[in-house]
Amino acid sequence: MRRGTYVRWGVPIAAAAVIGAAIGAGPVIAAVSGDPVLPERSAQQLLADAAAAAEKSEGMPPMSGTVQQTASLGLPALPDTGDGSPLSLLSGSHEVKLWYGDEDKMRLALPTQFNETNVIVNGDQVWYWDSDSNTATRVKLQGEHPREGLPTAAPTVMTPDQAAQRLLEQVDESTTISVSNTAEVAGRPAYQLTLTPKDPASLVQEVRLAIDGEHYVPLRVQVFAKGSAEPAFQVGFTQLTFTPPAEENFAFTPPAGAKVEEKTFGPSDARQEHAEEARRTAGDLKVRGEGWTAVAVLPADAAMPQGDTDGAPGAPGAPGGEGADARALFDNVLKTATPVSGTWGSGKMIRTKLVTVLLTDDGRLLVGAVTPEEIMKAAGVR
Amino acid sequence: MSTADTGTRTRRTPGLVPVTETLSTVERRPEEPSDRPAPLAPQAGRRAGAFWRLLVSELSLTFHRPRNLAMLAALATVPVIMGVSLRLFAGDDQVGGMIAAVAGNSLMLTFLALSALVLLMMPIAVSVVAGDALAGEAGGGTLRYLLAAPAGRTRLLAVKYLNAVVYAYAVTAVVALSALVTGLVLFPAGDVVLLSGTTVTMTDGLLRIALTVGYVGFALSAVAAVALAISAFTEVPIGAIAGTVVLIIACQVLRAIPALEAIAPYLLPTRFTGFDAVLRSPIDTGALTEGLLTFGAYIVMSLSIAWAHFTGKDVTS
Numbered sequence: 001m002r003r004g005t006y007v008r009w010g011v012p013i014a015a016a017a018v019i020g021a022a023i024g025a026g027p028v029i030a031a032v033s034g035d036p037v038l039p040e041r042s043a044q045q046l047l048a049d050a051a052a053a054a055e056k057s058e059g060m061p062p063m064s065g066t067v068q069q070t071a072s073l074g075l076p077a078l079p080d081t082g083d084g085s086p087l088s089l090l091s092g093s094h095e096v097k098l099w100y101g102d103e104d105k106m107r108l109a110l111p112t113q114f115n116e117t118n119v120i121v122n123g124d125q126v127w128y129w130d131s132d133s134n135t136a137t138r139v140k141l142q143g144e145h146p147r148e149g150l151p152t153a154a155p156t157v158m159t160p161d162q163a164a165q166r167l168l169e170q171v172d173e174s175t176t177i178s179v180s181n182t183a184e185v186a187g188r189p190a191y192q193l194t195l196t197p198k199d200p201a202s203l204v205q206e207v208r209l210a211i212d213g214e215h216y217v218p219l220r221v222q223v224f225a226k227g228s229a230e231p232a233f234q235v236g237f238t239q240l241t242f243t244p245p246a247e248e249n250f251a252f253t254p255p256a257g258a259k260v261e262e263k264t265f266g267p268s269d270a271r272q273e274h275a276e277e278a279r280r281t282a283g284d285l286k287v288r289g290e291g292w293t294a295v296a297v298l299p300a301d302a303a304m305p306q307g308d309t310d311g312a313p314g315a316p317g318a319p320g321g322e323g324a325d326a327r328a329l330f331d332n333v334l335k336t337a338t339p340v341s342g343t344w345g346s347g348k349m350i351r352t353k354l355v356t357v358l359l360t361d362d363g364r365l366l367v368g369a370v371t372p373e374e375i376m377k378a379a380g381v382r
Numbered sequence: 383m384s385t386a387d388t389g390t391r392t393r394r395t396p397g398l399v400p401v402t403e404t405l406s407t408v409e410r411r412p413e414e415p416s417d418r419p420a421p422l423a424p425q426a427g428r429r430a431g432a433f434w435r436l437l438v439s440e441l442s443l444t445f446h447r448p449r450n451l452a453m454l455a456a457l458a459t460v461p462v463i464m465g466v467s468l469r470l471f472a473g474d475d476q477v478g479g480m481i482a483a484v485a486g487n488s489l490m491l492t493f494l495a496l497s498a499l500v501l502l503m504m505p506i507a508v509s510v511v512a513g514d515a516l517a518g519e520a521g522g523g524t525l526r527y528l529l530a531a532p533a534g535r536t537r538l539l540a541v542k543y544l545n546a547v548v549y550a551y552a553v554t555a556v557v558a559l560s561a562l563v564t565g566l567v568l569f570p571a572g573d574v575v576l577l578s579g580t581t582v583t584m585t586d587g588l589l590r591i592a593l594t595v596g597y598v599g600f601a602l603s604a605v606a607a608v609a610l611a612i613s614a615f616t617e618v619p620i621g622a623i624a625g626t627v628v629l630i631i632a633c634q635v636l637r638a639i640p641a642l643e644a645i646a647p648y649l650l651p652t653r654f655t656g657f658d659a660v661l662r663s664p665i666d667t668g669a670l671t672e673g674l675l676t677f678g679a680y681i682v683m684s685l686s687i688a689w690a691h692f693t694g695k696d697v698t699s
């Protein structure tokens with residue numbers, strides 16, 4: 001062909017290269033511009049500094065940003081549980097916007113296609129707004145655990161802060177801890193704590209916790225399963241600024257025409273029932289092993305999802321939805337279970353990247369982040 | 383008929399052009415020399431003048447074509463039908479979300495109509511115009527006459543694309559206006575409740591509609607670029623049009639497959655409804671920017687491919 005042809009086609013090829021580079025730019029730019037420089041710290045220093053910073057500023061500094069949660073647990077395709085359901089967090093990726101003023105001022109927004117769910121905390125006022133049902137719910141809290149009963153669209157491990165706290169509680173001799181000062185999360189230099197389980201029976205390769213280099217706020221938690229380069233579970237900021245958010249984020253007045261409801265969470269009757277149920281279940285729960293390789297054993301019928309057995313109230317406006325969701329999920333997952341047997345008996349096993357579940361024929365349910373061999377060993381212990 | 387050839391910058395041989403086009407072209411012809419800009423700086427000025435004349439003539443062709451006008455009219459009726467049926471049947475309290483919002487405020491119908499039409503109908507209308515742009519001329523045998531003028535293929539491509547972009551914005555504006563008028567007639571006007579539960583003034587709401595029109599128009603411009611690129615490769619206009627539509631439907635199907643979630647952000651239709659970001663408080667500029675960048679990437683890619691092929695193509699018809 002003519003020489004001009006090659007020159008001409010160079011233009012779209014160059015355009016493709018530029019676009020491709022722009023898509024992959026994040027990591028490339030980070031690599032080129034050099035690692036962010038933070039003074040070196042040991043794990044202990046880092047945690048002490050973080051604790052000191054938390055004490056001094058009485059909680060997190062004001063900030064606003066976007067939190068992304070990604071799970072690829074290797075579960076079979078889930079039935080469409082809807083974006084608002086906590087169960088939908090088990091697969092795929094979800095984004096929550098966070099505005100944090102101080103302890104009394106916080107807004108969480110879960111934007112979905114032409115819908116938005118908001119939790120707005122302003123002083124003693126807590127509002128839950130769901131644009132889909134056009135309902136504003138004034139949440140009243142009673143009892144000594146004001147935050148626990150919040151019907152957040154985001155379930156328990158949604159903010160990096162909470163996830164990090166949960167993680168740190170597990171740290172003990174069973175774990176190797178290392179710190180690097182070169183991580184970067186949401187464009188901010190960060191320290192990264194890496195926790196590696198020592199027990200080879202654990203399915204967890206390592207857990208990485210990124211802590212902001214300036215404000216010591218946890219920025220990201222990643223859980224890596226053995227044999228995969230991508231995190232099986234990840235919660236972290238994708239965008240973050242430490243400036244106080246605008247006041248109007250925390251001012252919520254139910255719009256005209258919206259349904260306004262009041263819900264009280266606290267030691268009410270319904271909640272007591274829940275708690276009792278949970279306590280019964282907990283009574284049946286036994287834990288074999290400890291640390292990373294702990295296996296939970298519980299009677300299968302107690303674990304069968306009938307509703308919110310964990311005591312967390314479902315999203316208001318969708319009563320019963322959670323139970324049905326869980327049921328559908330459970331049935332779906334059970335279809336993919338492989339039958340296994342051994343000296344302990346026989347049962348069905350569900351393997352994911354991070355968690356192994358064994359449902360024995362004699363009605364026990366074993367759950368743990370361990371290899372199949374380990375969980376069968378646990379099944380042998382009566 | 384033969385006078386066409388004697389004209390200095392005639393761009394068509396009427397014998398080879400469909401009758402509707404001949405009429406408008408011929409009608410316009412006497413005016414053309416008169417509105418040519420007076421002797422400007424010789425080269426650049428004349429070139430720019432020729433470019434705008436070509437674009438104006440192209441636009442007048444596009445907006446005189448009964449087919450294109452019929453598509454605009456059809457699109458304009460959809461919001462009316464939506465509004466009327468919502469008004470008649472949305473009486474019960476079971477509805478929620480956008481439907482309830484529409485019943486509560488006149489401006490919301492615009493967003494609902496755009497979100498429904500942008501997925502398929504508006505892209506089809508735009509790809510009819512853009513897909514026809516080059517392939518139609520090639521198929522009708524008029525492309526070589528267009529190229530006979532020393533106008534250059536790059537300029538012709540630019541004119542054809544701008545023409546399609548103007549039509550894309552016209553489509554968006556027609557749908558938005560029709561929905562706005564229908565909404566104002568059928569539903570109460572006043573303050574607008576956003577998805578975040580915040581209430582803003584009606585002026586603010588209209589401003590957000592303007593933002594939406596800009597966003598959707600740009601989205602359709604990306605569709606136009608893809609259609610134009612396919613159009614450069616074929617001489618069968620219906621092939622280019624169908625190709626674009628099939629591509630859009632295929633993307634919609636790919637989006638629906640959960641296992642392919644990772645590629646969804648890079649597909650064009652994923653971003654079509656990204657304008658719901660303007661209905662949040664504060665406006666989610668991040669999502670809007672991401673969408674606009676995606677459209678921009680598609681436009682750059684498609685146009686450069688179209689250019690690379692079209693400028694080196696042997697025009698045989």
